[in-house]
Amino acid sequence: xxxxxxxxxxHVLALSSRLTAQVGRLDVVAAQVDEVAWASLNPVSYAxxxxxxxxxxxxxxxxxxxxxxxxQAADDAAVLASSLVFQVLQQQAASAAAGSSxxxxxxxxGMLVDAVLRDPRLLGAMTAGQVAAWWASLxxxxxxxxxxxxxxxxxxxxxxxxxxxxxxxxxALDAMLADKSIGGGQRGALEAIxxxxxxxxKRGEPVQLMILDFPxxxxxxxxxxxxxxxxxxxxxxxxxxxxxxxxKSMVSLGTAAYNLYREQSILLAKAGSGxxxxxxxxxGYQTPGAFPDPAVLREExxxxxxxxxAGTLGGLCSTLGxxxxxxxxxxxxxxxxxxYALSEGxxxxxxxxxxxxxxxxxxxxxxxxxxxxxxxxxxxxxxxRIAGLGLIGSGNLDPTGPRFGATxxxxxxxxxxxxxxxxxxxxxxxSNGKQQGYMDSGTDSLRDMALIGLGRGGQAE
Amino acid sequence: MKVRHRAAVTGxxxxxxxxxxxxQTDAREGTNMTADEARAEMLQHxxxxxNVVGSEWxxxxxxxxxxxGLSQGEGQQWTADREGSIxxxxxxxxxAVAEYLDARGxxxxxxxxxxxxxxxxxxAPNGLDIQFGAVDDGFAYVSGQSVCVxxx
Numbered sequence: 001x002x003x004x005x006x007x008x009x010x011h012v013l014a015l016s017s018r019l020t021a022q023v024g025r026l027d028v029v030a031a032q033v034d035e036v037a038w039a040s041l042n043p044v045s046y047a048x049x050x051x052x053x054x055x056x057x058x059x060x061x062x063x064x065x066x067x068x069x070x071x072q073a074a075d076d077a078a079v080l081a082s083s084l085v086f087q088v089l090q091q092q093a094a095s096a097a098a099g100s101s102x103x104x105x106x107x108x109x110g111m112l113v114d115a116v117l118r119d120p121r122l123l124g125a126m127t128a129g130q131v132a133a134w135w136a137s138l139x140x141x142x143x144x145x146x147x148x149x150x151x152x153x154x155x156x157x158x159x160x161x162x163x164x165x166x167x168x169x170x171x172a173l174d175a176m177l178a179d180k181s182i183g184g185g186q187r188g189a190l191e192a193i194x195x196x197x198x199x200x201x202k203r204g205e206p207v208q209l210m211i212l213d214f215p216x217x218x219x220x221x222x223x224x225x226x227x228x229x230x231x232x233x234x235x236x237x238x239x240x241x242x243x244x245x246x247x248k249s250m251v252s253l254g255t256a257a258y259n260l261y262r263e264q265s266i267l268l269a270k271a272g273s274g275x276x277x278x279x280x281x282x283x284g285y286q287t288p289g290a291f292p293d294p295a296v297l298r299e300e301x302x303x304x305x306x307x308x309x310a311g312t313l314g315g316l317c318s319t320l321g322x323x324x325x326x327x328x329x330x331x332x333x334x335x336x337x338x339x340y341a342l343s344e345g346x347x348x349x350x351x352x353x354x355x356x357x358x359x360x361x362x363x364x365x366x367x368x369x370x371x372x373x374x375x376x377x378x379x380x381x382x383x384x385r386i387a388g389l390g391l392i393g394s395g396n397l398d399p400t401g402p403r404f405g406a407t408x409x410x411x412x413x414x415x416x417x418x419x420x421x422x423x424x425x426x427x428x429x430x431s432n433g434k435q436q437g438y439m440d441s442g443t444d445s446l447r448d449m450a451l452i453g454l455g456r457g458g459q460a461e
Numbered sequence: 462m463k464v465r466h467r468a469a470v471t472g473x474x475x476x477x478x479x480x481x482x483x484x485q486t487d488a489r490e491g492t493n494m495t496a497d498e499a500r501a502e503m504l505q506h507x508x509x510x511x512n513v514v515g516s517e518w519x520x521x522x523x524x525x526x527x528x529x530g531l532s533q534g535e536g537q538q539w540t541a542d543r544e545g546s547i548x549x550x551x552x553x554x555x556x557a558v559a560e561y562l563d564a565r566g567x568x569x570x571x572x573x574x575x576x577x578x579x580x581x582x583x584x585a586p587n588g589l590d591i592q593f594g595a596v597d598d599g600f601a602y603v604s605g606q607s608v609c610v611x612x613x
Contacts, residue, residue: 204522269600442582442592
């Protein structure tokens with residue numbers, strides 16, 4: 001096998017043009033600051049507040065915008081610089097070793113650990129596959145140093161072993177819960193995550209905190225997995241629909257994930273199998289509110305969510321390889337998220353859509369999705385009025401319709417208490433009494449989902 | 462912590478006695494029960510089911526309390542989950558469990574996943590859920606979810 005010694009010219013040129021663009025952005029900011037400086041000479045720019053305080057509103061806003069742009073440009077430039085550092089390290093490794101992994105050279109591996117400790121943004125310059133290879137090469141002590149120094153970053157980097165992500169995220173969660181300056185919605189989200197983990201403990205089940213993320217200007221993101229992602233024979237990702245947040249929904253989404261996990265565990269135990277499943281309660285995107293929130297009628301939240309979901313799916317493939325059977329279980333608006341993700345690069349072994357009010361624009365049949373042939377399944381209960389309303393007159397494609405080509409399965413049940421009679425994932429109680437959701441224990445829909453997630457979709461009815 | 466449950470002959474006899482006497486579950490509205498009453502009711506039926514089936518059972522976890530939804534707000538309910546094994550046909554064990562629950566006013570459905578793999582899914586009028594499943598000469602489970610009661 002030949003190895004390239006020296007940088008890939010095309011890659012260097014691409015990085016160079018991106019750096020040039022960053023410098024251009026700094027020029028724009030400099031011009032903006034100049035403009036603010038000139039404006040400060042104009043008496044009209046000033047105002048007097050009650051109490052006699054003299055302010056310059058335009059200048060304040062202008063300098064704040066400029067400062068934000070400088071910080072963004074500096075961040076982007078740092079990631080690009082880290083990318084170059086990583087390229088150099090790879091070249092050094094390639095020069096030093098004939099082996100297939102650059103990380104088999106202890107000095108290079110150690111250099112990369114030190115570089116990440118100094119500047120964690122270096123991880124952003126590596127693919128999930130590169131991170132997985134590097135992480136697998138580290139000693140326990142090296143992993144611990146990185147986790148303790150940068151818990152949130154390590155906890156949310158695709159390619160890091162899931163047990164280590166869990167350790168890192170729990171460190172970060174504990175630290176944030178102990179931080180009394182954190183309040184409001186962020187504290188509510190943290191407490192909901194803690195409660196969901198506590199519920200898993202009450203059930204005596206292993207649980208991993210897979211994602212703990214607080215993106216600027218958007219809802220917190222989190223994901224909790226029942227089971228052990230690193231060793232599971234099957235992994236299900238549960239993608240919720242509208243009107244959910246970490247604060248409001250992490251516990252109930254965890255219960256739905258547990259129901260599926262437990263059903264799969266029972267199926268495996270009945271078969272005498274020693275394998276074990278994992279199911280992820282993936283509150284990984286900012287869902288739209290319920291109608292009349294206009295966001296629920298638009299595509300943006302689904303498209304942004306699809307990017308996050310693609311990251312999670314890609315990370316699982318890169319970290320674990322092709323062995324676990326990977327299934328996306330998408331509910332309601334989550335079917336839009338999933339179909340965008342699976343039509344734009346991400347892939348899964350199976351896809352289950354339930355209670356869908358319509359899927360991604362441009363996806364017309366199962367062949368538009370990167371899912372194994374015959375492994376796209378869909379159901380919608382007759383009594384699910386919300387999903388039904390979403391389909392009426394909207395032009396949205398119904399994934400349970402024959403034109404789409406998914407394999408239908410029933411959510412009606414065969415007696416009074418086992419059919420789905422609501423739009424929700426889980427049982428709710430209203431003035432008419434208990435209403436069964438798609439993922440309630442004892443429903444045929446839950447059993448069929450469990451079978452599909454284990455790669456036994458042929459037995460779903 | 463795993464807790465062992467051995468089906469005692471006396472327990473089985475008591476259950477049979479109850480069955481013969483045609484005892485019915487008290488069909489109270491769940492929302493009138495306390496959390497302790499809801500827990501006791503659920504465990505009583507789980508114990509009875511394991512006694513009907515016989516064999517050894519282990520708790521997957523200590524019976525635990527979770528939040529649940531009521532029309533008037535958040536409530537609480539107990540759940541429990543036990544595993545064991547049966548010797549003999551799943552059909553026989555499932556029939557005995559279904560008969561016991563049916564006699565107590567549960568709405569019972571038997572799901573035959575195959576001739577050797579049977580589930581019994583039952584709901585009491587007050588909303589208490591009991592689920593049992595087994596395969597021939599192999600794995601068995603029984604789980605319960607109590608009625609949802611208002612927080613105390």
